Amino acid sequence: MEQFLFYAFAAMAILSALLLVSIRNTARALFLLFIVLFAMAGLYLFALADFVAITQILVYVGGVLILLIFAFMLSNKELLADLQSTSQRFMSLPNWQSMSLSLAFLAVLVYSFIAWTKEAPEWMARAQADGSILSPTDDNIQTLGLKFMTQYILPFEIISVFLMMALIGAAHLSRREGSR
Amino acid sequence: MITLTHFLLVSACIFCIGLYAVLAKRNAIMILVGIELMINASILNFVAFSRYDKTNYGGQIFALFAIVLAAAAVAVGLAIILNVYRQFKTINPQNIHELKD
Known part of the structure; x- marks a missing residue:
């Protein structure tokens, strides 16, 4: 049952990412990205990371996806231009080149993953x-809360200050020119 | 119990799909979506390895940090995209090749 659910979630994530x-x-x-993110949150549950899965749903689906849809709606004229602009490209690679690159x-x-799992590091073998x-x-x-407040307090503070810097920077960048 | 290799293979697939989106798409928002897919694949790797690290919980903690970093990256990236759209009236990266106004 667990295997079957895992494969279902993995297939849903990969297939909708391919469709995306x-x-x-x-x-x-963008709405397919919604499905991919939900399926990835389901996959985190199988690695017994329930808090990360909930945070993924809260932050990505609640925040990031709304931001992406906002940006899409504010630059909406690209929708038609994207359909035709297949000629005169020099910066982004043509499709078959990027496909062969990513397949390689x-x-x-x-x-490398299959070769690596034959000789897993010894801390993993010891834990098992x-x-x-x-x-x-x-x-x-x-446990996560205790670790955040004791062992990982320095990265936690750094990431807090970084997030504040990034949000102030985003608010500054998206300000209109005339209103300064 | 799902073995580690399953997680690694799924995240490899998602990562390469994101790489394809970054390389092939001609829309800055879709390139950002590709970057998000790659970050998600790396978070899946973090979480999968964290299962064997009960004493430190390093994988899950840093997966949460990676989610925060991705949210910050998206906020700044979308602000830049909106500015670029206001300036050039396009978000196709190949049409944006002038630094001066």
Whole structure:
């Protein structure tokens, strides 16, 4: 059952991502991104990361996707131009070149992953031998909160200041020219 | 129990789809979507490895950091895209080749 659900979520993510890059209509592609992000959140659950899955849904679907749809609506005239502009391109590669490039990269990744799992690092083997891997009954969220406030306090503060800088920068950039 | 290889293969597929979107699309918003797909694939890798790291929880913590970084990147990127659209009336990256106004 668990295997079947995992394969269902993986197939949903990969197929809708493939459809996302092949579809012409940007609005439909953005709504397909919605499905991809939900399926990825489902995949995080199978790695026993429930808090990361919920955060993915909150941040991506609630924030990032709304922002993307906003930007799409504010630059809406591109919808028609994107359908025809297949000639005179020199910066972005033609489709078959980028497809062969990404397929080659996929081949390299798959080969290296399969070769790598034959000799996994010893900390993973040790964790498996000890039986100290995450189990579904663990109290994930409490442990994450404790770790954030004790062991990872410095990265947490840095990321907070960085997020504030990025948001102020975004607000400054998107200001109208005349209103300064 | 799902083994680590399954997660790695799924994330490799998602990453390459995102790479294709970045290389082939002629719309800045779709390029940003491709970058988001690549970040999601890396988050899946973080989370999958974090299962074996019960003492430190490093993978899940840094997956959350990566989500925050992606949100910041999207906010700044969309602000830049809106500015570029206001300036050039297009968001096709190949039509934007002048630095001066």
